[in-house]
Amino acid sequence: MPTFVYMTRCDGCGHCVDICPSDIMHIDKVTRRAYNIEPNMCWECYSCVKACPHDAIDVRGYADFAPLGHSVRVRRDEEKGVIAWRIKFRNGEKDMELLAPITTKPWGKHIPQLSDVPAPSKAMRDSQLLFNEPKYIRMDEGDLHTLESNGLVMKEGVYY
Amino acid sequence: MIASNPFAELAVVIPPTAMQAYVVLMFLLVVAGTILDMLHKKSAQYFFENARKARKNATRTLSTGEKSALALKTVAKEVLTSGEFANQKRRVSHLFTMYGFIIFVLTTAILIFAYPTLEDPAPTILPLLWHLGAAMLCLGGYWFWFRLRVDVASEGVKWYQLNGRGDLFIIGLLGMATFALLWSLTMGFGALNMPLFVLFVAFSTLLFGSVYWSKFAHMFFKPAAAFQKRVIKADGSRENMPAIYDLSDPEVQARFPDIPTYLGVKPPNMGLGIKREAPKHF
Numbered sequence: 497m498p499t500f501v502y503m504t505r506c507d508g509c510g511h512c513v514d515i516c517p518s519d520i521m522h523i524d525k526v527t528r529r530a531y532n533i534e535p536n537m538c539w540e541c542y543s544c545v546k547a548c549p550h551d552a553i554d555v556r557g558y559a560d561f562a563p564l565g566h567s568v569r570v571r572r573d574e575e576k577g578v579i580a581w582r583i584k585f586r587n588g589e590k591d592m593e594l595l596a597p598i599t600t601k602p603w604g605k606h607i608p609q610l611s612d613v614p615a616p617s618k619a620m621r622d623s624q625l626l627f628n629e630p631k632y633i634r635m636d637e638g639d640l641h642t643l644e645s646n647g648l649v650m651k652e653g654v655y656y
Numbered sequence: 657m658i659a660s661n662p663f664a665e666l667a668v669v670i671p672p673t674a675m676q677a678y679v680v681l682m683f684l685l686v687v688a689g690t691i692l693d694m695l696h697k698k699s700a701q702y703f704f705e706n707a708r709k710a711r712k713n714a715t716r717t718l719s720t721g722e723k724s725a726l727a728l729k730t731v732a733k734e735v736l737t738s739g740e741f742a743n744q745k746r747r748v749s750h751l752f753t754m755y756g757f758i759i760f761v762l763t764t765a766i767l768i769f770a771y772p773t774l775e776d777p778a779p780t781i782l783p784l785l786w787h788l789g790a791a792m793l794c795l796g797g798y799w800f801w802f803r804l805r806v807d808v809a810s811e812g813v814k815w816y817q818l819n820g821r822g823d824l825f826i827i828g829l830l831g832m833a834t835f836a837l838l839w840s841l842t843m844g845f846g847a848l849n850m851p852l853f854v855l856f857v858a859f860s861t862l863l864f865g866s867v868y869w870s871k872f873a874h875m876f877f878k879p880a881a882a883f884q885k886r887v888i889k890a891d892g893s894r895e896n897m898p899a900i901y902d903l904s905d906p907e908v909q910a911r912f913p914d915i916p917t918y919l920g921v922k923p924p925n926m927g928l929g930i931k932r933e934a935p936k937h938f
Contacts, residue, residue, distance in 0.1 A: 504702075504881035508806060509742045510935035523806045526822040527871070547930055549742045551897055567896040574929025577919060580898035593898050595912040597919050603927045 498535030498556060499544055505552035506530050512544035512553060546572035546579070574603065658787040661778040662840040663767045666853070672772030678857075679768055682864040689867025690876055696868070699877050707884060715892030726886045734882035743934065746804055752796025757829065760789030760836070787840065793833035797826060810936060824870035828863025835859055 499521070501512075506529040512521040513530060520534045521544050530553070532538060545553045557566060565586040572579045581594040616627055643650060663675060694700050718726075733739035738754065741747035763786040771778035805826075807813035818827070835856035842849045867873055888895050901908045903923040909916045915923065 504877070505885070507741055507743075507746075509746075510806060510810060511742075511930065513810075514935040514937045515930070523810075525807060525819050528806055528822060549931070550740075551895075569896050569898065571898050571900070573900070574931070575925050575927065576901075576903055576923060577926035578901070578903065578915070578923075580901065582896060582898040584896055595898070595901060595908070596914055599926055600918050601926075602924075603929045604932060605927075 498538040498540075499532050499553050500535075500556055501530050501532070502552045502554065503527065503529050505550045506548075507550060507552075509549065511547045511549060515543045515547045517541060517543060542570060545570055572598065574598075657841060657843070659780045659783055660843075661767050661771055661783045662786075662843060663764075664771060664774045664776075664778065665843055667773045672768070675768045675772070679765055682860065685864045686867055686872070689865070690873045692868045693873040694877075703877075703880055703884065707887075710884070710888045710891065710893040710895065713893035713896070718887065718891050722890060723887070726890060727883055730879060730883045730886055735879050740878070740882060742931075746800075749796045749799045749804055752792045753800065753829065754796075756789045756792030756794075756796060756833070758789070759785055760793055760833065763789060787837065790833040790837045790840075793829060794837065797830045797833065801826060801830060821869055824866050825863070825872055828859055828866060828870065828872075831859030832856065832863050 508523055508528045508530060510523060510530070513523060515521075518534075518537050518539065520532055520537050521530055522533045523529070524531050530544075540555060542555065545555060551569075551571060555568065557568070565588075567584040568581070570579065570581050577597055577599045579596055579598045581592075583592045583594075584590070620627075639645065663672075666675070738747050738750045741750060763782050767778055767782055767786060770776075771782070801808075802815050803809060805813075805823075807817075807819060807822075808815055813819070835852050839849060839852040839856050842852060863870075863872070901912075903909070903915055903919065904921070909921070
């Protein structure tokens with residue numbers, strides 16, 4: 497489902513170019529509007545669609561699972577902290593609107609402040625572990641976690 | 657110097673009728689270029705098709721009065737104040753360039769048609785406005801050229817690297833305004849003056865003659881696009897976009913119970929999000 501840009505809406509601001517994880521949203525050198533340089537490489541993450549301040553980017557579904565005539569559009573309102581989706585089926589009758597919170601706290605206020613954390617010691621720098629690694633993978637609570645240490649046994653087949 | 661009409665002084669060398677014919681020719685070139693551009697890009701066809709699609713999805717029909725109000729709002733925001741730009745620097749630069757261009761072109765036409773010779777002296781305000789228009793055009797245009805062009809601002813392209821058709825319009829504008837100013841300011845300096853005038857005419861011809869290839873025609877279709885954007889919001893078709901909800905509305909909260917659960921009954925403003933930082937990492 498590659499993205500495409502409505503040229504009459506785009507003002508070439510570059511938010512989509514900045515955010516695209518595949519670096520395939522570019523600014524056209526002649527028209528100075530955004531476009532997807534490599535639709536085959538687009539993995540439909542919708543980042544650019546949500547980032548676009550002009551709602552100028554849409555996603556074109558592949559015909560096998562999203563037949564022509566459908567529409568899936570999204571509006572991310574960051575100031576309100578919500579995301580709204582609208583899904584219209586091909587028959588034109590089923591038209592769903594969804595609204596959900598994306599954050600309950602102001603943007604940028606609760607990012608971990610690494611400068612407040614004590615700098616790593618010489619021993620930590622020389623170790624093979626990454627900064628803060630033991631804390632997050634809990635290696636400090638003993639050895640590596642294994643099936644055995646957790647009282648589990650390997651079973652054959654697929655199970656949950 | 658900036659208070660005198662440069663075209664009247666030029667009339668000693670070039671007959672005013674030739675200058676008037678040139679202005680008419682440039683006007684015709686713009687009209688022809690715009691029509692060809694519209695036919696080639698099928699932009700008018702696209703707008704009408706888009707409008708028809710929007711009407712099909714509309715939940716209400718707009719009255720003529722409502723449409724006129726939307727047209728007035730479009731003129732007031734998108735046309736007169738370039739309100740469409742999300743980036744404020746680009747907006748200010750565009751305003752300088754746009755008003756500079758309008759003032760410059762209008763005063764040029766008035767000076768050439770109404771006060772062609774030194775016998776009918778133009779009111780001082782007109783040549784002053786002519787110079788001011790050219791200076792504004794230079795200010796907005798060079799700011800764009802050196803700092804704001806995406807290739808320069810974000811892709812490491814040097815300011816002196818031309819980008820063919822992409823730069824045709826801005827080069828036409830800058831060349832015209834720069835050489836107009838230089839020509840007017842060096843009037844009476846002898847040999848230097850005429851080549852500057854030739855460059856002024858050459859860049860003007862490039863600007864008005866290249867409408868088909870450049871982005872000159874954006875001044876005609878951009879307002880149409882902005883108007884359509886307002887219409888689809890007002891008639892409920894919204895190009896299949898979700899509605900813009902008022903989160904404190906009890907009806908919205910009853911329909912989407914997650915909102916009061918996680919954001920409270922009076923959801924606060926969460927701040928700018930991604931817009932806290934201008935896009936500049938590409």
